[in-house]
Amino acid sequence: MSTHQKETAMSIVGKFDASLINIAFAARPLRTMIGLALLAAPVATLAQTPAPNPDCTLIVPNAPRTAAGLATPYQLVATDPANGACHEADTNQSAFVQAAILDPETGRISIYSPLVIDKGSKPAAAPVVPKLPDYAVVALWFGYNGNNLTLQAAGDELEDNKCVQGLAQFAYCNAPAFFGATHKAIHHGLLHVPPLGFGKDGQPCPSVRSFAVADQDQSDNLPTTYLITPNGLLAQNTAQNMAKLPGAKVLGNPSDNRLTNVFLAPALGCKSWEAPDLANPGHKVPALALNELQARAHQLPTHALIPAGDPFVLNPTFTGKPDLAKLNAYRRGVDQPVVDDLGDASTTRYCRHVREIATDKLQLDQHLFRAFRSPFPNVANSLFTFMAQRFVGTYEMLNCQALLNQPDPVTLIMDANGVVIDAMIQ
DSSP states (O other): TTTTTEEEEEOOGGSSOTTTTTBBBSSOOTTTTOOOOOOOHHHHHHHOOOOOOOOEEEOOOSTTTSSHTTTEEEEEEESSGGGOOOOTSSEEEEEEEEEEETTTTTEEEEEOOOOOETOOOOSSSSOOOOOOTOOEEEEEEEEESSSSSEOSSSTTHHHHHHHOOOOOOOEESHHHHHHHHHHHHHTTSOOOOOOOOTTHHHHHHOOOOOHHHHHHHTSOOOOEEEOOOSSSSSEEEHHHHHHHHHOEEEEOOSHHHIIIIIIHHHHTTTOOEEBBBSSSTTEEEEOOOHHHHHHHHHHHSSOOOOOOOGGGGGTTTTTSSOOOOHHHHHHHHTTTTOOOSSSGGGGHHHHIIEEEIHHHHHTTTTTHHSSSOOOOOOBBHHHHHHHHHHHHHHHHHHHHHHHOOOSSSSSEEEESSEEEEEEEEE
């Protein structure tokens, strides 16, 4: 091995104080038990940079599930200003919103991504006002690149729209009603959920409930993207806005959902289920709701479902103990079955499946993943090495070694800059 390379069987986050540094799937902040175990920058750089405020609040517009409410930008502000400001353009603090709309008369689903801007600012382009079907069933999901996202609204808006929060980066409004209505549409033959299909490896394409995809905080965040202009203003990611906002870049919300739709599916020759984007006529987009519906309908056993040790459902979040109420609240928001006790969501069992299924899949597909781009080249040099370090982070954050009494089967090889350049799987 070169003197400029180093080998570790621990997560690359393990080298640093988790409370003081950031990790990145687009620079997602690291908590002791959260994130994707992605190093954003050398520790010397991080030590010189004040940590962004990890806790931000989204001001929810009035009537958020109506056409007017969907087209009204959400406003991002610090939950506690004493900890610093919050800015949507800061990838450590970016928040995202995605709506799924069901037409109960036809069974058709469409998608709309409400815009997020800084409080007191204006969008780079006015959001599109969507045309909703009569009697539409609308749900909202929220993703966040920081630690804890809080929803705030006037009066009883949160209660009236059945919003659920307190799940770290994740929140939702009216999700159980949406999923209930979609299952009725499926039962009556109005909605057909497409099969997952088969990949280049001859295996079923992965879903967000595959242990080849799931990590310690599965089913989190969104495939939503926004446009950010050179002067820091935000706009919906539409063809029209791309044309009239030269120099605008895409801002994304790293997640199991985005990883599946944007990286794993194309690397394996699979196609994600997409639905019409009401903000971008003529275009279709993936969505958390579509991913969960397809996974529920077609994922073969064994199903990856949110475990009791998921850091989002601990009480307090990240550092506390498993909480049955939080676990079931999260599961309801992503159309997963609730459980009667924590043992039915065993983290030990989850770790066992991660160890067996994820490593087998990683070995099987490594030739495809090595040839595919890394989500973050400053973290790992290919999709294979990215998935390897992600596995290591998951194994560590769920405390799988102690639960299974088995060491991490993946060894990472990094260059002098801490970039994962290879991995060995036992």
